[in-house]
Amino acid sequence: MKKILILESNETFAEELSSHFSRAGYEVCGVTGDGGEGLALLEKCAPGVVVTSLLLTTLDGFTVMERAKKAGNKADFIVLGNFTDDKIINRAIALGARYYLVKPVSAAIVEERVAEVSEETPEPVREKLERKRAGSLDERISNIFISIGIPPHIKGYNYLREGIKMAVADPHVINNVTKGLYPVIGEKYGTSASKVERAIRHAIEVAWNRGRIDAVNAIFGARVYIGTEKPTNSEFIALVADKLILENMV
Numbered sequence: 001m002k003k004i005l006i007l008e009s010n011e012t013f014a015e016e017l018s019s020h021f022s023r024a025g026y027e028v029c030g031v032t033g034d035g036g037e038g039l040a041l042l043e044k045c046a047p048g049v050v051v052t053s054l055l056l057t058t059l060d061g062f063t064v065m066e067r068a069k070k071a072g073n074k075a076d077f078i079v080l081g082n083f084t085d086d087k088i089i090n091r092a093i094a095l096g097a098r099y100y101l102v103k104p105v106s107a108a109i110v111e112e113r114v115a116e117v118s119e120e121t122p123e124p125v126r127e128k129l130e131r132k133r134a135g136s137l138d139e140r141i142s143n144i145f146i147s148i149g150i151p152p153h154i155k156g157y158n159y160l161r162e163g164i165k166m167a168v169a170d171p172h173v174i175n176n177v178t179k180g181l182y183p184v185i186g187e188k189y190g191t192s193a194s195k196v197e198r199a200i201r202h203a204i205e206v207a208w209n210r211g212r213i214d215a216v217n218a219i220f221g222a223r224v225y226i227g228t229e230k231p232t233n234s235e236f237i238a239l240v241a242d243k244l245i246l247e248n249m250v
Contacts, residue, residue, distance in 0.1 A: 002026050002118050005047035007064065009033035009056050017051060020107035035059025039067055047075050049114050054081045065095040076117045080105060089246055137165060144240060149210040156203025159185050159196050167241035174238045200233045
């Protein structure tokens with residue numbers, strides 16, 4: 001049975017998480033809002049997963065993760081935070097967080113993320129989670145395309161969506177789109193890498209020609225592009241993939 005340690009300073013939410021995990025069949029080996037006590041429990045009960053808030057008493061969540069990492073602890077960390085700043089999220093990920101969930105978040109969503117990183121999750125549950133995750137990712141990408149004006153009837157729509165999904169699964173693929181991304185998409189759709197590249201470029205051009213720059217900047221949360229300037233294929237794929245990763249779509 002997978003052991004869960006909960007580090008959460010909001011007592012009501014901590015109790016909700018504990019009850020939810022217990023009902024789901026996990027062993028909750030500790031619940032505390034104190035980071036110092038959390039480190040002691042981490043060493044004592046050796047949980048497989050630690051659900052931790054960044055805001056704790058005595059020691060914050062970052063410090064708990066830093067000390068656990070230095071001690072060689074192998075627990076998976078699911079981080080809960082009130083902050084959407086990229087530096088904070090990236091710091092949590094650099095310290096080993098498997099997911100960063102922005103509060104408010106439901107106990108059910110936290111459990112889904114725990115199940116995804118748990119090796120002991122039953123195979124049927126894993127398959128269900130994978131299907132749900134794939135469907136949610138496709139839906140989110142489609143919503144982004146609709147918002148910025150990429151029509152679904154053009155070839156580049158499906159090629160671009162496939163490229164974004166590949167970049168979400170493996171961000172490093174964006175460093176070699178010519179030999180690593182276009183050929184894979186081309187093989188899947190029975191066409192050449194060069195046609196994939198042209199179709200994706202055309203899809204991006206269609207969006208920019210429709211003049212929805214404000215929609216693009218609204219999606220990415222910043223004024224990324226101005227006027228007629230537009231991203232390269234790899235830049236656009238990387239931007240959307242990064243946004244989806246930070247939204248915990250994976």
